[in-house]
Amino acid sequence: MSEIKTESTSAGRVVNNSKKDIDAIFVEKYGSKWTEYRKKWNDASNYIFQDFPLFVRFENQFKCNARCIMCVHGHADLRNDYKYKGYLPFEVFKRLVDECDEHQCPSVGVSQTNEPLLDPDIIERLQYVSSKKNIIDIHFNTNASLLTEEVSRKLLDTNITRMNFSIDAYTEETYNKIRLGLNFKNVIKNIENFINLREKLNVKLPIIRVSFLLQEINKHELEDFKRYWVDKVDYVSIQRYVPISPFDDDRSLAISESPISGKQKCSYPFESLFIHGDGLVVPCASHRAKHISVGNINNNSIYEIWHSEKMNELRMAHKNGCLKSTKLCDTCLFKG
Secondary structure, eight states: OOOOEEEEOTTSSEEEEESSOHHHHHHHHHTHHHHHHHHHHHHHHTTOOOSSOSEEEEOOOOOOSOOOTTSGGGOHHHHHHHOOOOOOOHHHHHHHHHHHHHTTOOEEESOSSSOGGGSTTHHHHHHHHHTOSSOOEEEEEEOSTTOOHHHHHHHHTTTOOEEEEEOOOSSHHHHHHHSTTOOHHHHHHHHHHHHHHHHHHTOOOSEEEEEEEEBTTTGGGHHHHHHHHTTTSSEEEEEEOOOSBGGGTBOTTBOOSOSSOSOOOOOHHHHEEEEOTTSEEESSSOTTGGGGOOEETTTSOHHHHHTSHHHHHHHHHHHHTOOTTSHHHHHHTOOO
């Protein structure tokens, strides 16, 4: 039996568990383009400025079919704070993807605080991103509830490189307490069907990940979850829960410690930008990131926003460790 290898992200809030050499799979496919991309990512993780974000994530609309207890969608007051009207027009999406390709941005995602399979033209958007030569790492996060066989085949016909399934539980009983509005058996069946379809096609990409957001309500299932999935998928991601309402200091569900020991930091401002369906641009994945928004793509290009005074100030705050000026960042990196 292969040994399980663990690797943490730069912020120390996610630990990936795998029996495979994931990086080798990408190197086999993309060669030096992949190694150059990962070197730049490592530099960004160490607060070395890049001329353009290495990762741009699109949230085409604020819509989900679940009401998970740890998500903004599961709390009416937080939904009202986060929500916005609008759906990112396809022509605007294409313009932004073209800009990413022009600046050789290697990685793009098409989901954030939403369920992307509710987007009516998600396959067309993925096909458009797939047509770009410089975008080599395409992320797709889903709760898998709408992942029919037909949809799976269409997704596997694009250039998605990372298929990320959020599960957060080993048993149906715990799942039903966390991921409200979804059907556990249906989700597991859909994920396993996707795994089997990829196997039948005899392809290594997309890499398949399942995630477990560590909370008080599910921590007793962590080891069973890892044992069940580690031989079925490419890697199992264990994530630290960051309170969904940091301004209200709501930590009732949180496991305060990180999945790994050591001081936490955040390198988002050196790596990524996140674009909402109404055009708002935020610097990270926090549910409250709109309160530290850095621009709007209806007014400026991605490049201009990345080089803006707001982004430069945010990067400097993280580099100097002076986060009191940005309450959200200071709270997000809370260490119990």
